Amino acid sequence: xxxxxxxxxxxxxxxxxxxxxxxxxxxxxxxxxxxxxxxxxxxxxxxxxxxxxxxxxxxxxxxxxxxxxxxxxxxxxxxxx
Numbered sequence: 001x002x003x004x005x006x007x008x009x010x011x012x013x014x015x016x017x018x019x020x021x022x023x024x025x026x027x028x029x030x031x032x033x034x035x036x037x038x039x040x041x042x043x044x045x046x047x048x049x050x051x052x053x054x055x056x057x058x059x060x061x062x063x064x065x066x067x068x069x070x071x072x073x074x075x076x077x078x079x080x081x
Contacts, residue, residue, distance in 0.1 A: 023069035024062035030069040048073050054080055 023030045033043030045067050054076040055063065068076070 018062050018065045020066045022066060023072055024058045024066045025068055025072040028069050028071070030067045032067040035067065044070055045073070048077070050076060051080060 018024070020035050021029060021032065030045075032045060033041070034045075050068070050073060057076065058068065
């Protein structure tokens with residue numbers, strides 16, 4: 001019985017994992033070159049700028065963990081542009 005309670009506590013304490021290859025806004029692939037380990041050319045995301053206001057749309061638990069995808073970056077730029 002103690003082991004069961006310990007397992008349940010460990011499950012509750014475990015932080016949810018965030019898939020760094022998925023867009024934190026739409027859940028689709030973000031095609032981040034840096035995350036995939038491509039070093040031969042800069043990732044598309046190095047050529048876009050997202051303002052703090054745009055980045056506030058990302059859920060707090062996913063900020064700084066996963067890049068937004070190109071489609072969401074373009075939608076944010078259009079919305080805030």
